[in-house]
Amino acid sequence: MASEQLSRRRFLAALGVAAGTAGCQSPGSPGSEHGGASATDDGTTSSAGGETRSGTEYTAVYRAVADAVASIRVYDRDGRGAGGSGFLVDGDHLVTNEHVVAGADEVYARFADTGWRPVSVVGTDVYSDLAVLRVGDPPDGVDPLSFATRDPPVGTRVVAIGNPFGLSGSVSEGIVSGVDRTLPAANNFSIADAIQTDAAVNPGNSGGPLVSLDGDVLGVINSGGGDNVGFAISAALARRVVPSLLRTGDYEHSYMGVALQSLTPLVATANGIDPASGVYIDRVLDGGPSDGVLRGSTGTETLTGTEVPVGGDVVRRLDGTPTPTRQEFSTFLALETSPGDTIAAELVRDGETRTVDLTLGERPAPG
Template sequence: MDHEQSRRAFLGSLAAAGGASAAGCQSPGSTGESTPAGTGDADDPASNDGDAADAAVDGEPYAAVYESVVGSVASVRTYDGGGNGAQGTAFVYDDRHLVTNQHVVSGASDVSVRFQDSGWRNAEVLATDVYSDLAVMEMTALPDGAEPLPLLKSDPAVGQRVVAIGNPFGYGGSVSEGIVSGRDRTLAAANGFSIPDAIQTDAAVNPGNSGGPLVTLDGDVAGVINAGGGDNIGFAISAALARRVIPELITEGEFGHSYVGVRLMNVSPPVARANDVPESRGVYIDEVIDDGPAEGVLQGSDGTRPVNGVSAPVGGDVIVRMADTEIRARQDLTSFLALETDPGESIDVDLYRDGQRRTVELTLGERPDPEG
């Protein structure tokens, strides 16, 4: 039996007895050097771990997940050469690469990582993607016990228990538990774009957890922790998006995101009535960006019309389907583009224009360079 099979068998036997979940998030900008009174060394993983092996007993699935996963999770510390530092978390993707958030390593000239049973080691930032907030680091050698963590093959169920292991406030090897509170959430990205298909959790996530894994009780990564603020809500980049982006970052050094070149909004009842659309669903095209892929194919607003005292835009297309995917709201459109399409691909778009349903063919472009 290989490592993955034995790990799943062990976790499965404990999860059956009853378990829970946790998640965390990290924000850059502090080095976490201070140590609160009476808490031990905030930067020493051993000071927080306890005897996980002894704790992983029947009926303690959190301890089992921790014991199985923690050896593959690393604290991250970065410096930009100007006296500024940041900290976060990463986890092992394969025998040479670690995954973290782009915002954890952004601007870093020097990156160090530390595993549970190792000292600080140098790591090289191989590639980053600001539009998914994912980054890949490379190491010449990983410590013993640092095994790759598998990415979940489908989105977790709402209500499913999850666990986050990371480095909140510099306390390495910390674990928290919660559930999946929602799926297909939208997070802000660079240049007014968004990160689709994010996982929402109620697990405690704090500065220092960003880039760490949000894992199921089977030890599979449901998402890469991205954000949280202590209000019983946190977010992670979905495993589905990570499964698309990370391999491309490793092999190509970049990931091309599909681009339409429009500004859009959800279809509210006033917008539907003003544009003679039979249902309040789909996305309304308010503006078509000049020289973008949608120019000459899709149509934006050309005026407004009052509906029940509300000024509603008119003249824009209302998209209700792309290829075989129903588009009910903005989240459907952004998730479809991110998870199911590639730049240069041509797709059929079903829409309402001037009250009539029609189909147009759209060739997708690639999102512009965020530095451009």
């Protein structure tokens, strides 16, 4: 995998990524909107230093990555079809979204230079919306893609590659416009640590890669909305889930057995919490891992005409990691814990700070 990543980066550098970086100018200087490059009459670009090159860094990353991206087509037992995208992560397997293959009776994949071929589902995880498919005969000479090993900072330039509306091999560009987002999942759970992007994402992009200009996969595209807002399952979460799907066909998520609520100003005021930081425990499920350890709401109060819960614990740290919001809370559980782990929860109860030990369970199967 390391040699494949190195060869891709060398290829990207040869196609002009380095030249694009060298041409950067400070904000407000001429040509800064295009990284210091200006157009010439013949359609090529000229860098600030006078070097002319064909295409852009987006062209380079597309050429390096696109052959590893596949169109996915699925059919249910009644013959109804749907489509999405996927990408090679090793010589035999594709990663896509769980929702792309959910309920499929037959699954097919097509690469840029091949016809449709049947593929099999190795494993799926509805709670991360990830799935792994086995390709019987992958195309020769195509390097699998590698998941990034570090979280991308906001503003990182990215490209989304996939098959929107069935238009195979499409690319759109943008930036990482947000991190640590939560997305809805089955059974009122959420997918933690998602990446937000303004790259155009449309039906059919699901399961395709969101890649950096180095060709590393920053996320698995999950969904798109209006106003240039799209989301991807983070590489950090995929690095935990995908190997388990390859080994066993499923993945076990940590489970606390609580219903959470954001600590809004009204909830904080009603519960005497100052500063308003932490995650409010609204309900503890009977028989769950938190039963007898954490406390949920004991009643409600009305403030400014709004009924708000009171009496529940407010968790501020998990194993020493601050959890000022539900996003940080969910991300810690998703990326740092496993079922069976015992963690220390620092919380505020009845105006006093205390720490309790909580042994995590396994999230129940959807249904």
